[in-house]
Amino acid sequence: MSERAFDLEHLDAEHLRRIADRLRTTGFTEDGVRDRLGIDDVSAIRLDAYPYYINERLRRRDRLDIAILLLLLQGVIAVEEMESLFEREDRKLLKEAGILLAEKSTRTYRAAVSLYPLRDRLFFTDHRFRHMPWIRSRAPQDPVMYLGADSYYLARTTIRRRSRAVLDLCTGSGVHAILGAAHADRCVGVDTNPRAINFSRLNAIVNDAWNAVFLEGDLFRAVGGERFDAILANPPFVPSPVYELRYRDGGPSGADVLRRLIASIPDYLATGGCAQIVTHLGEREGESYLDRVRRWLSGANMNLHALKV
Ligand SMILES: C[S@@+](CC[C@H](N)C(=O)[O-])C[C@H]1O[C@@H](n2cnc3c(N)ncnc32)[C@H](O)[C@@H]1O
Incomplete structure (x- = not known):
C-alpha cells in the first residue's frame, strides 16, 4: 500500500462530513459504541472478545451494529448490510476515497481503515489488529x-482553555490538534510519517477543524521559531532495540523521542503556556521520573506535575 492513503484533492469534503454526521446519528459516537459493545472504554476493544461482541452485543444487526463491525472490528459485511448502512452515493465516495473495499465474488465489503469515535468526533486510523491475515497482506509499512x-x-486530561496557538507533536491521526482546534485560533500537528499527515488532513475535514494544519517533520523542527500556548504530545514510548513501527518504538529505553521533545519545550512554549505529554516512564531506584524530566529540561524554570494511572 502506498504511503499516502487518501487523495484529498479530489475528495468531496462536504459529502464526507455528511456521511460522518449520519454515522453519528446512528449512534456511532464514543458513548454509543461503548454502550453497544458493553465495554468501559473504546480503547479496551479486545480481539479475543470478538465472539462475545458479535454473538452477544451485535445481534440485532441494526445500522449501529453494522457500522461497529465494519469500521471498528475490522469485520466483513454482506452487500445487503452495506446497503442498509450507506446510500449508493455514500458508498461510491467511500470506495473512491479508499475507505471501503468491495469484494465482488463474495458480495461482501470490508473497510481499508478503521474509524475511532472520541466523544462525537471521528478519526480514521490504520487498523489496530494487524495480524489478521487479510490485513497483514495489505498493511502499510508505517x-x-x-x-x-x-x-x-491525553484527550481527556488536556486543559482546554482558549488559546492562540496549540501544537500537537507526534500527531498520528491528528487527534489532539483536531480537538484543540475547538478552543484555539490555530492548531499545528506534526509527524514524521507522511501517511499520518495524510490521515490527519482527512480527519480535519471529517471533523470540520478548518483551523488545524499538519506538517511533516521531526518534532519542533517543522514549526520554525513560533511559540505555543499549549504543546500536546503522545510520542512513541515502547522500549525497543529496533525501529520497526514509528508510532510505537521509542528506542532501547523507550524515551528517545520523549527526551528530545522535553529538552526543547522551553524554546517553544509561550509565557504562561502549558505542555502536556502522555507517556510510560518507569521509576528507577534513587531517581523519580520527575527528576529525569527535570534533567532533560536542563534546569529550565518550569512547574512539573504528573498524573499517574
Ligand atoms: C504513539 S503515536 C501517537 C499518535 C496520536 N498523537 C495519538 O495520540 O493517538 C506516536 C506518533 O509519533 C510519530 N513520531 C515518531 N517519531 C516522531 C518524531 N521524531 N517527530 C514527530 N513525530 C514522530 C509517529 O509517526 C506516530 O504517529
Whole structure:
C-alpha cells in the first residue's frame, strides 16, 4: 500500500462530513459504541472478545451494529448490510476515497481503515489488529496509530482553555490538534510519517477543524521559531532495540523521542503556556521520573506535575 492513503484533492469534503454526521446519528459516537459493545472504554476493544461482541452485543444487526463491525472490528459485511448502512452515493465516495473495499465474488465489503469515535468526533486510523491475515497482506509499512488508551487519556486530561496557538507533536491521526482546534485560533500537528499527515488532513475535514494544519517533520523542527500556548504530545514510548513501527518504538529505553521533545519545550512554549505529554516512564531506584524530566529540561524554570494511572 502506498504511503499516502487518501487523495484529498479530489475528495468531496462536504459529502464526507455528511456521511460522518449520519454515522453519528446512528449512534456511532464514543458513548454509543461503548454502550453497544458493553465495554468501559473504546480503547479496551479486545480481539479475543470478538465472539462475545458479535454473538452477544451485535445481534440485532441494526445500522449501529453494522457500522461497529465494519469500521471498528475490522469485520466483513454482506452487500445487503452495506446497503442498509450507506446510500449508493455514500458508498461510491467511500470506495473512491479508499475507505471501503468491495469484494465482488463474495458480495461482501470490508473497510481499508478503521474509524475511532472520541466523544462525537471521528478519526480514521490504520487498523489496530494487524495480524489478521487479510490485513497483514495489505498493511502499510508505517501504519497510522489507532486511538489507544494513551490517546484517550491525553484527550481527556488536556486543559482546554482558549488559546492562540496549540501544537500537537507526534500527531498520528491528528487527534489532539483536531480537538484543540475547538478552543484555539490555530492548531499545528506534526509527524514524521507522511501517511499520518495524510490521515490527519482527512480527519480535519471529517471533523470540520478548518483551523488545524499538519506538517511533516521531526518534532519542533517543522514549526520554525513560533511559540505555543499549549504543546500536546503522545510520542512513541515502547522500549525497543529496533525501529520497526514509528508510532510505537521509542528506542532501547523507550524515551528517545520523549527526551528530545522535553529538552526543547522551553524554546517553544509561550509565557504562561502549558505542555502536556502522555507517556510510560518507569521509576528507577534513587531517581523519580520527575527528576529525569527535570534533567532533560536542563534546569529550565518550569512547574512539573504528573498524573499517574
Ligand atoms: C504513539 S503515536 C501517537 C499518535 C496520536 N498523537 C495519538 O495520540 O493517538 C506516536 C506518533 O509519533 C510519530 N513520531 C515518531 N517519531 C516522531 C518524531 N521524531 N517527530 C514527530 N513525530 C514522530 C509517529 O509517526 C506516530 O504517529
